[in-house]
Amino acid sequence: ETGVTQSPTHLIKTRGQQVTLRCSSQSGHNTVSWYQQALGQGPQFIFQYYREEENGRGNFPPRFSGLQFPNYSSELNVNALELDDSALYLCASTAGGETQYFGPGTRLLVL
């Protein structure tokens, strides 16, 4: 059974640029959530996708957007990057239960 995978592992961007992060959910999992973890903080919920539709959103601006594909993989897009967007971005998947299983994350640095 393959776990949650994310790409890339690291990324460096400059302010104002756009970034796309990718996630493949664990086999059999149809729900994907994205979280942002800033240094010294716990992960913060960005949004969740179920059956290719956004199924809930945290307190993040619209420049954070996402997609889910028919194979349940997902993308997180961030436009007009700001310095404060520097963080670890985590993807988690679930088959519908409460327990979410996390990928290794993508570390984004915005200069």
Added chain:
Amino acid sequence: DQQVKQNSPSLSVQEGRISILNCDYTNSMFDYFLWYKKYPAEGPTFLISISSIKDKNEDGRFTVFLNKSAKHLSLHIVPSQPGDSAVYFCAAISANQAGTALIFGKGTTLSVSS
């Protein structure tokens, strides 16, 4: 307004002793609680969970206790091992809501010395 609080940023324990990590929550709608362990450069790994209809759940060396009236839960690790050294996150969820988000605390760094 933090809904899940881990008030101890760090905890140091000797190998073989008990580690007790604490977590408090404010939202009475939370009905499921989870503990995750995180090593540097890795994503959080699910450890153990508990439903609000229970007050205790055990899995090997790990036991989670839930006190609903106090809105408090704790994770006990017995005996502690050096490999347990990691950041531990408490998370809560309201399973009845659509778009179920895990709400995390800020984490407690556990150091187990040999």
